[in-house]
Amino acid sequence: MVSWLTPHIGTQLVDLGSALLLLTCFAIIAQRRLSACVDLFALQSLFLAMTAALVAFLTGTPHIYYAAALTVLVKVIVIPRVLKRVIERLNVTRELVMNINVPASLLICGALVMIAFFITQPIIPFGHLLTRDSLAIALAIVLIGFFTMIARQKAVTQMIAFLVMENGLFLGATAATYGMPLIVELGVFFDVLVAALIAGIYTNRLQDAFDSVDTNRLSELKE
Amino acid sequence: MTKEQAILQAIVLTLAQAFVLLTVSPAIVGLVRKVKARFQCRRGASVFQPYADLAKLFRKQPVVSTTTSWIFTATPYILFASTLTAGLLVPAFASQMPLNFAGNIIALVYLFALGTFFLILAGLDAGSPFGGMGSSREAIVASLTEPAMIMSIFAIALTTGSTNLSTIVHKTALLEGIVTDPSPHLMALAALFIVALAETGRVPVDNPATHLELTMIHEAMLLEYSGRYLALLEWASGMKLLVFLSLIANVFAPWGIATTLTPMALSIGLAVYLVKVASLAVVIGTMECMFAKLRLFRVTDLLGVAFILALLGLLFFYILRG
Amino acid sequence: MIVNYMTIAVSLLLLPPLVAGGLSLLITSSRRLHLTNLTSIGTLIAAEAAITRTVLAQGSVTAFGEIVYIDALSSVILFIIGTVGLACSLYMRSYMDEQVAQGVIEANRLNLFFFLFHMFILAMVVATIANSLGVQWVAIEATTLATTFLIAFWRRRESLEAGWKYLILCSVGISLALFGVVLMYYSSLRVLGDVSSALNITQLQQVADQLDPHILKLAFVFLFVGYGTKVGLVPMHSWLPDAYTEAPAPVAAMLAGVLETVAVYAILRSRGIVDQAVSPEFTGGLLALFGLLSFALAAFFILLQHNYKRLFAYSSIEHMGLAMIGFGVGGPIGNFGGLFHLVNHAFAKSLAFFAAGNIHRRFKTVEIDQVHGLITVLPWSALALIVAGLALAALPPFALFASEMQIITALGTSGAPGEWFQSGPRIPVVILLFCSLVAFAGFLARITGMVWGEAPKDIPQGEQWTVGHIPIILLGAVLVGFCWALPTPFRQLLDTASAMLVNR
Numbered sequence A: 001m002v003s004w005l006t007p008h009i010g011t012q013l014v015d016l017g018s019a020l021l022l023l024t025c026f027a028i029i030a031q032r033r034l035s036a037c038v039d040l041f042a043l044q045s046l047f048l049a050m051t052a053a054l055v056a057f058l059t060g061t062p063h064i065y066y067a068a069a070l071t072v073l074v075k076v077i078v079i080p081r082v083l084k085r086v087i088e089r090l091n092v093t094r095e096l097v098m099n100i101n102v103p104a105s106l107l108i109c110g111a112l113v114m115i116a117f118f119i120t121q122p123i124i125p126f127g128h129l130l131t132r133d134s135l136a137i138a139l140a141i142v143l144i145g146f147f148t149m150i151a152r153q154k155a156v157t158q159m160i161a162f163l164v165m166e167n168g169l170f171l172g173a174t175a176a177t178y179g180m181p182l183i184v185e186l187g188v189f190f191d192v193l194v195a196a197l198i199a200g201i202y203t204n205r206l207q208d209a210f211d212s213v214d215t216n217r218l219s220e221l222k223e
Numbered sequence B: 001m002t003k004e005q006a007i008l009q010a011i012v013l014t015l016a017q018a019f020v021l022l023t024v025s026p027a028i029v030g031l032v033r034k035v036k037a038r039f040q041c042r043r044g045a046s047v048f049q050p051y052a053d054l055a056k057l058f059r060k061q062p063v064v065s066t067t068t069s070w071i072f073t074a075t076p077y078i079l080f081a082s083t084l085t086a087g088l089l090v091p092a093f094a095s096q097m098p099l100n101f102a103g104n105i106i107a108l109v110y111l112f113a114l115g116t117f118f119l120i121l122a123g124l125d126a127g128s129p130f131g132g133m134g135s136s137r138e139a140i141v142a143s144l145t146e147p148a149m150i151m152s153i154f155a156i157a158l159t160t161g162s163t164n165l166s167t168i169v170h171k172t173a174l175l176e177g178i179v180t181d182p183s184p185h186l187m188a189l190a191a192l193f194i195v196a197l198a199e200t201g202r203v204p205v206d207n208p209a210t211h212l213e214l215t216m217i218h219e220a221m222l223l224e225y226s227g228r229y230l231a232l233l234e235w236a237s238g239m240k241l242l243v244f245l246s247l248i249a250n251v252f253a254p255w256g257i258a259t260t261l262t263p264m265a266l267s268i269g270l271a272v273y274l275v276k277v278a279s280l281a282v283v284i285g286t287m288e289c290m291f292a293k294l295r296l297f298r299v300t301d302l303l304g305v306a307f308i309l310a311l312l313g314l315l316f317f318y319i320l321r322g
Numbered sequence C: 001m002i003v004n005y006m007t008i009a010v011s012l013l014l015l016p017p018l019v020a021g022g023l024s025l026l027i028t029s030s031r032r033l034h035l036t037n038l039t040s041i042g043t044l045i046a047a048e049a050a051i052t053r054t055v056l057a058q059g060s061v062t063a064f065g066e067i068v069y070i071d072a073l074s075s076v077i078l079f080i081i082g083t084v085g086l087a088c089s090l091y092m093r094s095y096m097d098e099q100v101a102q103g104v105i106e107a108n109r110l111n112l113f114f115f116l117f118h119m120f121i122l123a124m125v126v127a128t129i130a131n132s133l134g135v136q137w138v139a140i141e142a143t144t145l146a147t148t149f150l151i152a153f154w155r156r157r158e159s160l161e162a163g164w165k166y167l168i169l170c171s172v173g174i175s176l177a178l179f180g181v182v183l184m185y186y187s188s189l190r191v192l193g194d195v196s197s198a199l200n201i202t203q204l205q206q207v208a209d210q211l212d213p214h215i216l217k218l219a220f221v222f223l224f225v226g227y228g229t230k231v232g233l234v235p236m237h238s239w240l241p242d243a244y245t246e247a248p249a250p251v252a253a254m255l256a257g258v259l260e261t262v263a264v265y266a267i268l269r270s271r272g273i274v275d276q277a278v279s280p281e282f283t284g285g286l287l288a289l290f291g292l293l294s295f296a297l298a299a300f301f302i303l304l305q306h307n308y309k310r311l312f313a314y315s316s317i318e319h320m321g322l323a324m325i326g327f328g329v330g331g332p333i334g335n336f337g338g339l340f341h342l343v344n345h346a347f348a349k350s351l352a353f354f355a356a357g358n359i360h361r362r363f364k365t366v367e368i369d370q371v372h373g374l375i376t377v378l379p380w381s382a383l384a385l386i387v388a389g390l391a392l393a394a395l396p397p398f399a400l401f402a403s404e405m406q407i408i409t410a411l412g413t414s415g416a417p418g419e420w421f422q423s424g425p426r427i428p429v430v431i432l433l434f435c436s437l438v439a440f441a442g443f444l445a446r447i448t449g450m451v452w453g454e455a456p457k458d459i460p461q462g463e464q465w466t467v468g469h470i471p472i473i474l475l476g477a478v479l480v481g482f483c484w485a486l487p488t489p490f491r492q493l494l495d496t497a498s499a500m501l502v503n504r
Helices: A007-029 A034-059 A063-090 A102-120 A132-151 A155-177 A182-210 B003-039 B049-059 B070-089 B098-102 B105-125 B129-160 B165-173 B182-199 B218-222 B227-252 B263-290 B296-320 C005-026 C030-058 C072-102 C107-129 C133-154 C157-192 C201-210 C213-231 C240-246 C249-274 C280-304 C308-329 C331-363 C379-392 C399-414 C426-451 C469-484 C488-503
Strands: C060-063 C068-071
Touching (some): A007 A034, A007 A102, A007 A132, A007 A155, A007 B182, A007 B296, A034 A155, A063 A155, A063 A182, A102 A132, A102 B296, A132 A155, A155 A182, A155 C157, A182 C133, A182 C157, B003 B049, B003 B070, B003 B227, B003 B263, B070 B105, B070 B227, B105 B129, B105 B218, B105 B227, B129 B165, B129 B182, B129 B227, B129 B296, B165 B227, B182 B227, B182 B296, B218 B227, B227 B263, C005 C060, C005 C107, C030 C068, C030 C072, C030 C107, C030 C488, C068 C072, C068 C107, C072 C249, C072 C331, C072 C469, C107 C249, C133 C157, C133 C213, C133 C240, C133 C249, C157 C201, C157 C213, C157 C249, C201 C249, C213 C280, C249 C308, C249 C331, C280 C308, C280 C426, C308 C331, C308 C399, C308 C426, C331 C399, C331 C469, C331 C488, C379 C399, C379 C426, C399 C426, C399 C469
Antiparallel strands (some): C060 C068
């Protein structure tokens, strides 16, 4: 390890990476343009890969490098490209009406961050010193992704919210346990990729059938 | 050092800082305009053009509408004085300034608020619809930026244990056990940057170069002014920009500032200060070219984001400390 | 890796769906597609039977190093997958051909259907036999991905809506379960050290009492909410009625009977590990609470239904809730009742959806009000509908009555787990009985309305005997038979499995 990279500074850098991830979450929920959401998601995945690589470097766990590389490949390059193509084909760019408006969503997300910290308080002292707080931030990102899914209408945004949840989970896995066993990581990536592709196909079909991808229009099935 | 020498030194330093504020602020405004012009592939006016503009305005005779009250003529002086005083509270090139004792964040915020308050009233005073419109918009923006600004500086104040700006800057510059975690600082910086853009009337909140009255916020309140009043108001708004840039530069990255009052440290401090605010001005100019102005009710979203970021900064301070 | 009898048997669990899936993309004739399907399921059942015999003799089986772990509980689930899979495959033999003949599905889409069907079965088998909780998670998410297009297979607007809701809700739920898996790994790493086998069920079972209770409690809550979404427990059930209504009948049968059971299995596995460190009342109370909630809510929704497929969907929620209560209460009777109920429900629900599929094909509508005189139009399906309906309403002489009685007995004697239920056992039992009466009333009213009465004039009458009717008869017979007597090996299997659940 480099001499100035003491464990103390290492912890701060990992915290910084996690904070940047959380920042991009808030940026996604404050966005009104779909293509900006996709770009922010790609940026978030990039920060995630960098944080994971940093953890790998600081702890000497090489298999996290593979996961970080996979993150870059799948979530920074492939999935945003798929989503961008979907957005182009659908010709929707704006989120015209939101279920919950931006300032209220932001306040609720702030509250969710606090709830996440509160929930993980009892288990944080057990963690590795390097990445303790990242577990709380990871849960916060999962909750914010979950909330985004409820608060936004467009099918593409719901997909992005799901992918944000997966990012949070990956951060949690890296932070809490220095990554899952490699086969599980591979499986998760595969699932996420296939889910994104399926969602892309779905939005095309939804567009054909409903002439819109507004999930508020998906209300024909009732009790 | 005897008491008389100390008082003399205090007066000299305060006057020096006031002098720096007064002389550098038009240059900063000019620098921002120059950067924008370059990005727009124009040559643009010289960086020192604002000085010529101020000189021109001071020579002209002001025209005052007969329907105005004393507020109209008093506001330029009040705004100028309050902005200058606020500027004296923020450490510029030296961290231990004589007006230390009053250098509280809350004093800073309320000095700015004082100036804004009078400017809003002055906009209404002439009775023109554009002035009234500008005033109401400015009131919206000001009421939303205030909590964000206080929160973000509190997030920093918590790490150093004091709301006194001099203490914050001094301690951070000396690295006295504060750099524990960059995350609260990051959030607070993002929040303060957005607040700075909003308070100084820059894109994406307000376009300072617009001629269309319906898109103005700050400029609309100045529409009725002319001559030396306009000069004072323009100078004050330039100083406000400079003060915000100094705040951001010196609270988050104060290294290079003069922590002792030797001539060597002071000159280095001054040079570093100029470099910092100049680079921040370039950043602002670049950002003005990257984004479009937001519609007014989207501005509330942006300021909401700033508030949440500041809140997160506070939260991170409490939680990431363990 | 020792290539022995067990390794071959386990490979025969995994290879047939994989190979059949690949072949399905290539084969063009529909007869061959069905043949491949039946062969693969048949091989699956044979392998399962062999493994079950070994499990009954040995206790548990691991293969391929420690990648695969099969014990009595997994065998029960494999049994359900195999038998219901076979029943659906036989049913599909006539169903798909008629759908193609009627022009509802284009012939070339059959390949996609079978490919997804095989991937679905493969994913479920992997979820059941995987030793690592992480791989189990990946497999369950894979089932969501495989079935989403099966649900939307008819490409109508409502199907797309149902499929999208299913994809999003289940994926979100399962992501929460992943957080639970991460927390489990977190707690086990502290005890086992940084080993790649720290998520293995075998390892976790050995060190379970050393794991930290706080982390495990949190992990179990996430796992329960996540996998509970797949099971269809209230309040995570909103995808279920739409998905089951819009899916083609064999797909709905597989989803309702088998997929929910596999999700329950995942919950039970995690519960087994968590219960050794945390008091069993915590997990038991959680299971019982959500079970009771699902049972009550679904019973009332059954009263409101006017769509027969949706009726069966809510019945699924109801019965899964009941099984959860059984597991939550615990003890030998509760666990046995719960497992038995899972098996019976799988059979009864498949029967119900087969009947529904036939009715839908003939009457072209899913509205209960528009279906009358079934006994003259489709006599065999009418019989199936009566049997399934009465079974699902938990009436004797059907097996569901037996399992429900066991669960209610367990609830009455040991009472609901104390941490969540402050009252005695009486109130939950009363609620349970009342809601089953409500459900019974709903079912009876609707089914009699459909079966008797005068048939509409424009519907062709008479039902031809096809291959698809074989499973209907067999399932009906089994449902009646199981109420009186269980074949000994099967009973032994259930006993062993429930003993494992109790001892944990």
